[in-house]
Amino acid sequence: MSETMTIAPEQKAATGNSNKMLFAMVGIGLMCALLIVLTYEGTKPIIAKNKAEALEQAIFKVLPGTVTTAGYYWGGNAFSPLKGTEAEGQRVYAGFSESGTLTGFALPAVGLGYAGEIRVLYGYDPAQEALVGFYVLENKETPGLGDKIEKDPAFLANFEALSVAVAADGNSLKNEITYAKSGEKQNAWEVDGITGATISSKAVTEALSTSTAEWVPRLYEAKERFNPQTQSHE
Known part of the structure; x- marks a missing residue:
């Protein structure tokens, strides 16, 4: 003997309403996701343009006397003009005066602060x-x-x-940048920290120490090969 289950009309209505609500929520979710993607893609060029302009202004700030700049990247054994696809950590920006004299190099560095990454740009004058x-x-x-x-x-x-003199071997610094507590700086390669912002000022110091140890020797060695007209630097 078999039994037949009958679904009451009110149950059918409730189930139908639940399905409609589910489909509506899925539809809204997909629409929101699409809008987010479209907004991101639409604003990405604007964000990139703003970042590029901010970087350019920062280069002028960290390299006194600079009127023109040129971007380069380190390919492992030579500097070449930027193509725009290179990783940020391999980029360097040369600054030139009105007469075409090299004013120095602007380089990015990253440190880990109290609340996250601290991204900075610093200017290095080989002269x-x-x-x-x-x-x-x-x-x-x-x-x-x-x-x-x-x-x-x-x-x-x-x-x-801030001193970053190159050692006699040409491959390292005489003294790497180090941190000093506020008011206790004694040497030209030390960074005088900030009371109440120890972690942040230490993060900046460590970022600069790591970056300059890598970049300064190779830039110092190649400094004579940079000018506004050159296209590559062997």
């Missing part, structure tokens, strides 16, 4: 064998504390003539 400028490109540090790396006059003064 002085020193860093001559510093600018924070991206900073998520605590307002009023960690963000002092962008505003504190004493801290920024570190980068007006």
Whole structure:
């Protein structure tokens, strides 16, 4: 003997309503996802353009006397003009004065601060064998504390003539950049830290120390080969 189950009309209505709600939610979700993708794709060129303009302005700030710039990348044994597809960590920007004299190089560096990555740009002048400028490109540090790396006059003064002289072997620095507690700086290659923003100022110091140790020797060796007209630097 078999039994037949009968579904009440109200149950059918409830099930139908649930399915309609589910389909509606899925549809809304897909529409939102599509809008997000379209918005991202639509704004990506604008964001890229704004970042490029901000970077260019930062280059002028960290390289005093610069009126024109040119981008290059390190291919492993030579510098070549940027094509636009190179990784950020392999890029370097040369600055030139109105007369075409090399004013120095602007390089990006990244450190890990209290609230995330700190992205900076610094200027290196091979003639002085020193860093001559510093600018924070991206900073998520605590307002009023960690963000002092962008505003504190004493801290920024570190980068007006921070020594990065190349050692006799030509492959390393005489003294790598090191951190000093606020008010305790004694040497030209030390960064005088910020009281209350120790982690942030240490992060900047470590980022600059790592970057300059890698880049300064090769840039110092190749400095005579850079000019506005050259296309590659063997």
